[in-house]
Amino acid sequence: MEARRVLCHLDDLEDDSTRGFDPDGQGRDTLFVVRKRGRVFAYRDECPHYRGTTTLPWRKDGYLDSSAEFIVCAAHGAKFEIETGLCVHGPCLGESLPTVSLSISQDGKVIVEC
Ligand code: FES
Structure with a gap:
């Protein structure tokens, strides 16, 4: 059963950043x-x-490539579009990361359903 969970505040996430x-x-x-x-x-x-x-990051919160334009898996170098999770390079080409339903509350809370 899925539950709504508050992860953090939008202000806790800098642009071009990721967080696990x-x-x-x-x-x-x-x-x-x-x-x-x-x-x-x-x-x-x-x-x-x-x-x-297999999990993706090469270190805690290390989910992006050096250009910060793609999500990257450290294991074998697959690259995924940030906006869709679609693999556009690497051994799982055409497959996608599992999405998580996310919303932002009016007061800026980052909420997921998982
Ligand atoms: S486990 Fe992610 S690319 Fe192989």
Whole structure:
């Protein structure tokens, strides 16, 4: 069953930045958000290469490539569009990161349903 969870405040996310979260207390980040050009996107931290059993970042919150234009998986270099999660380069070309429903409250809370 999905639950609404407040992750942080919009002001906590700088533009061109990402941040991982562990809303279920699993001891590791299981989803992440990306803020890009004022918009915010959320995905599960599960690379579709190897059927979602591998996490993406090369370090805590390290989900973007050096240009900050793509989400990147550190394991084998797959690149994903920030806006859609679609893999556009690498071994899972054409597959997508699992999306997480996200909304911003009027007072700026970043809320996901997961
Ligand atoms: S596990 Fe992500 S590209 Fe291979």
